[in-house]
Amino acid sequence: MEDSKVRARASAPGKVILFGEHFVVRGKPAIVSALSLRAHVSVLRDRSLNGCIRILSREYGGFTFCREEDAKASTHLAPYYQLARSLGIEGDCEVRIESEIPPGSGLGSSASTSVALTAAALKARGLELCGRELIEKAMLGERAFHGKPSGIDVVAAVEGGFVLFYSLDRYHKLTSRVGIDDVVFLIVDTGVPRRTRDAVLGVLERYERHPGLFKKVYDAAEELVMEAVSCLKRGDYVCLGELMLANHGLLSSIGVSFLEAEKVVHTARMHGALGGKITGAGMGGSVVLIVEASKEERVRREVLKEVPGARVFRALPESRGVSVD
Known part of the structure; x- marks a missing residue:
């Protein structure tokens, strides 16, 4: 060669x-x-x-x-x-x-x-x-x-x-029937460093202290996921947004939300986003928003006003996995 x-x-x-x-x-x-x-x-x-x-x-x-x-x-x-x-x-x-x-x-x-x-x-x-x-x-x-x-x-x-x-x-x-021309994902890096280990261990410790209560939260999370599967099959992205907000609430209830994430989700929702939630371990890191394409710029602008240190990345759902040229 x-x-x-x-x-x-x-x-x-x-x-x-x-x-x-x-x-x-x-x-x-x-x-x-x-x-x-x-x-x-x-x-x-x-x-x-x-x-x-x-x-x-x-x-x-x-x-x-x-x-x-x-x-x-x-x-x-x-x-x-x-x-x-x-x-x-x-x-x-x-x-x-x-x-x-x-x-x-x-x-x-x-x-x-x-x-x-x-x-x-x-x-x-x-x-x-x-x-x-x-x-x-x-x-x-x-x-x-x-x-x-x-x-x-x-x-x-x-x-x-x-x-x-x-x-x-x-x-x-x-x-899924969710069309890429209909919605986009906005990934908001809040600028708050991720604390993955602290978040995971903290949740596990709280589960051990309150097993009965946390089991109900985990069961609710499972039911929510199965409902989201149905939303995807129908192509119902409004339903997806609602369930993402519900999932965000569950994550907050187990102690992994943080101020900047709450600001992002609230601001985005007030300016037209269909939904949003922490993505990843929480206690820092990123938020994912699902937004109709026509409202993308407005949501982006308002989120950056509310959380000036954030970065926003646009992405679409991708059907193609690994590809060899």
Whole structure:
């Protein structure tokens, strides 16, 4: 091969959890949607690397790994190097990561990159996996980042569309009539740092102190998810918005809401959004809003007035999962 010749390219979508975060920890279902924001990964041959592997990222710069010990020197890029090696990528290779998904926003940036890298690395070796086999390989990257992730982000990146998720061993895609010309998702990064560990542990501790009450909340969350499945099948996005607001209330009741999230949801609702809720662990991080396309700019403008430090990202539901060029 010639120097710096592309061997394979792949992309995978980000995700947003519409219903069920926290409750899925105790076996309740969640609904996740793939997003039109995507991570793109290219695997190239570059003989000038002299047996090393270079990882380049628009967000985190670049690092050249020549020995296993080098992985300790680059916190953000090391998991991708470890994933590439586990997939059989040897030296003289460059991995280029270009992502449309803002890192640290709870939109599955690391998972979509891990999935795209897995697909591209396997293609470079003349191999191709799909579905659960591809998920299993890509989970190596997610575990390097997050320890014991549920896998919901990786499933969304591989499968695309809307997914009803219980666990890595139990999920299925949902049919939906929600048209992308009708509604958009606005993802509001509140600017408040996420406290995922504190949020998860706090909920689990409160559950242990009030098991009878919390069980009722968790059962309500399950009923809400199954109703949302029906809304998706009907293409009833007004219903989806109402249920997202109800889910937000449940998340607030278990102690993971925060002031900026409440401001975003209230302001958006007052200016025409169909619904909104915390997405992810809460106690910081992002809010997802579902908005009719005709009201998008007004909602965006008013939210930014109310929470000046926020960032707003536009995304559409994405039916396409991982794709190899």
